[in-house]
Amino acid sequence: MTDGDGADWTDAETFAAALDRAETREKGHFFEFFAEGDEIEHDPGIRLARAGNEQWLSQTLNHDPAYWRTDVAAERGFEEPPIHPDYLLACVMGPSVEDLSEKGGYFLGRTNVRYHETVYPGTEVHVLSTVVDTRTSSSRPDYGIVTWQTEGYDADTGDVLVSYERTNMIPRREQVATDGGSTERSDTYTASDVPDLPETFVTPDGGYLEDFRAALDRAEDEDAAVAYRHERGRTMDDTLVAGLPLATLNTARQHHNRDEMADSPSGDVVAYGDVTRSIALAHARSDEATYRERRFENERFHDFVTLGDTVYGFTRVLDADRPVADAEAGAVTFQHVAFNQENTPVYSGERTALVRCRPE
Numbered sequence: 001m002t003d004g005d006g007a008d009w010t011d012a013e014t015f016a017a018a019l020d021r022a023e024t025r026e027k028g029h030f031f032e033f034f035a036e037g038d039e040i041e042h043d044p045g046i047r048l049a050r051a052g053n054e055q056w057l058s059q060t061l062n063h064d065p066a067y068w069r070t071d072v073a074a075e076r077g078f079e080e081p082p083i084h085p086d087y088l089l090a091c092v093m094g095p096s097v098e099d100l101s102e103k104g105g106y107f108l109g110r111t112n113v114r115y116h117e118t119v120y121p122g123t124e125v126h127v128l129s130t131v132v133d134t135r136t137s138s139s140r141p142d143y144g145i146v147t148w149q150t151e152g153y154d155a156d157t158g159d160v161l162v163s164y165e166r167t168n169m170i171p172r173r174e175q176v177a178t179d180g181g182s183t184e185r186s187d188t189y190t191a192s193d194v195p196d197l198p199e200t201f202v203t204p205d206g207g208y209l210e211d212f213r214a215a216l217d218r219a220e221d222e223d224a225a226v227a228y229r230h231e232r233g234r235t236m237d238d239t240l241v242a243g244l245p246l247a248t249l250n251t252a253r254q255h256h257n258r259d260e261m262a263d264s265p266s267g268d269v270v271a272y273g274d275v276t277r278s279i280a281l282a283h284a285r286s287d288e289a290t291y292r293e294r295r296f297e298n299e300r301f302h303d304f305v306t307l308g309d310t311v312y313g314f315t316r317v318l319d320a321d322r323p324v325a326d327a328e329a330g331a332v333t334f335q336h337v338a339f340n341q342e343n344t345p346v347y348s349g350e351r352t353a354l355v356r357c358r359p360e
């Protein structure tokens with residue numbers, strides 16, 4: 001293909017020279033872009049479809065029938081099978097990525113996650129973020145650390161559906177953007193690394209509220225913790241690593257651009273933190289009679305998860321309330337840890353959920 005100047009722009013050598021000279025039309029923002037108090041409305045928004053919900057839930061092993069079966073949904077007080085809170089959260093974060101974190105840099109953590117409403121398929125969600133903090137990373141001068149407060153709201157009613165604060169590492173403009181991680185994995189835990197662990201680990205007899213309360217009572221009488229692991233694991237494949245984040249409009253290169261990630265410390269694409277977390281939570285929920293999700297605090301992503309890694313779950317029960325009068329369920333607070341095949345923690349977070357009472 002030649003044009004007026006006689007050059008064949010698709011000849012490999014000519015094209016390589018053209019690429020060398022061309023400016024790149026960039027996506028995303030460097031650290032310097034963000035200033036405390038800035039508000040950013042994320043253009044894409046998203047429409048929550050039943051198919052997307054079911055794809056997320058099936059692939060992450062969140063198989064609670066209340067999100068599939070109309071009879072079970074009705075028994076739990078829903079109008080119809082609703083949008084799952086994990087999918088809702090990922091769908092609110094996804095459209096914010098282009099403005100906030102597409103430049104690269106890891107998702108470090110999130111706190112104050114609040115679910116305000118039950119959400120049903122067909123809801124159109126718009127997303128708004130406010131910059132609440134910016135600081136230079138003392139350990140990694142190429143990066144800044146930015147915290148945003150984000151709200152996903154119903155585009156029709158204006159009602160806030162979910163809100164949270166998230167923190168990312170964001171590359172500074174003058175530095176080459178990588179994903180910022182260390183290639184070193186943490187060592188596998190050994191007993192001698194963790195001398196402060198309680199002597200006894202108590203496992204609840206079942207997954208109802210009474211089981212968690214009884215287990216905590218048992219643990220109170222001795223040097224014990226209510227803590228146990230879940231049997232299931234899920235190996236990260238292409239659907240989970242690249243497919244699910246793109247289905248939430250998450251454009252972070254970490255999840256779908258193997259070419260760029262090959263040179264990064266992880267050496268490959270990494271899983272979207274919300275996918276990793278949702279898998280570990282699914283393992284935990286499969287051993288519990290969940291009624292409603294309430295809130296999450298202190299979520300941290302400790303290490304990256306790449307293609308072929310397997311995500312397992314571990315749970316510590318921190319507290320269990322009495323039943324809420326009209327709901328036949330009570331609040332239980334857990335600490336969940338996702339870990340990989342090398343027993344390395346990759347995620348941890350505190351979760352409060354309403355758990356059903358044992359049926360009469």
Ligand SMILES: CC(C)(COP(=O)(O)OP(=O)(O)OC[C@H]1O[C@@H](n2cnc3c(N)ncnc32)[C@H](O)[C@@H]1OP(=O)(O)O)[C@@H](O)C(=O)NCCC(=O)NCCSC(=O)C[C@](C)(O)C(=O)O
Binds near residue numbers: 109137140250254
């Ligand atoms: C990032 C790595 C390499 C650092 O590992 P490290 O051990 O070297 O560092 P650290 O000491 O744990 O933390 C480094 C700095 O971050 C700060 N920090 C740390 N956590 C928090 C937090 N929650 N809130 C506030 N600040 C935090 C911490 O205080 C420290 O500050 P400093 O540099 O000034 O000393 C390591 O932790 C790691 O590999 N983590 C895994 C990250 C990951 O895989 N995230 C999920 C996938 S990326 C993703 O989903 C993308 C997304 C969703 O699409 C999208 O944002 O666009």
